Amino acid sequence: MSKDLNLRYLAVAAVSGLLFGVGLYVSQMVDPMKVLHFLDFTLIPSGKWDPSLAFVMAVGLVVMFVAVRFGKTQSRPLFDVQFHEPEFKKIDRPLVIGAALFGIGWGMSGICPGPAISLIAFWPQYLPIYLLALFAGSYGGSFVIPSGRDKRLAMAQ
């Protein structure tokens, strides 16, 4: 049976998504203002700066780092034939320009993609506009830069 319809494979995706959503709410990273209060370093002198986001990243990173180390001792994940690790290693222009554009978009609202999707649970005003624009930008981007390793490699030459 195709792994894409394998129940255990889909159960892993479901539990993983659930944990991510709970984590975003518990850490309050679903709240764009909390993220903005981290990104705004001009708040430091007044004592209103909120370093919480750094704690979320640091702890999440440590947990994932251990998992990646453990994964290296395994030949494959539990429910698939291979780890889908990005093979493209080069720092190319699309990476730099893309990260910069994302930085602008993130700084304008304090919303990055994970919280954007999670916010559907709360449906705040203007969220549908944000989501439509997010999908449009993402879909549009797939025409700007070809996806896939070979095409990226060819572009980077």
Add this chain to the structure above:
Amino acid sequence: MEHFSPISASIGGALIGLSAALLWLGNGRIAGISGIFGQLLPPARTVVWRLVFLASLVGGAFLAAVLFPALGNAPQLATPPAWFTGGAPIWIAASGLLTGLGTKIGNGCTSGHGICGLARLSVRSFTAVAIFFGVAMLVVMVTGIAR
């Protein structure tokens, strides 16, 4: 630091780390949200797990809000800075468009490059994280949106 919440931030961070660890060790997939929704179109065979993950992501946030209402109020989108006269919908749309475009051509966001990429010690991800954090901080400072 009136808003600082290190304990709930650390617990939330651990849950996000566990989510990424589970998806990696279980299915060999990177828990990068922009990548997971960015490859919904055109629909491929992987669309099923992607939709299951995204629906659970919304469900998880909803469930947590029901279980732990004291942790936060219903989140609202930030209002544009006062100097911007174009209206909130335009500002919000521009933010979403740039985020969608940037994460697609830069191959990742705060989760994919941030949590997963750094944990894999990917040089591309270290580069991307430094750029999008730096630019976002600059944009917040220049626009004054958090004040």
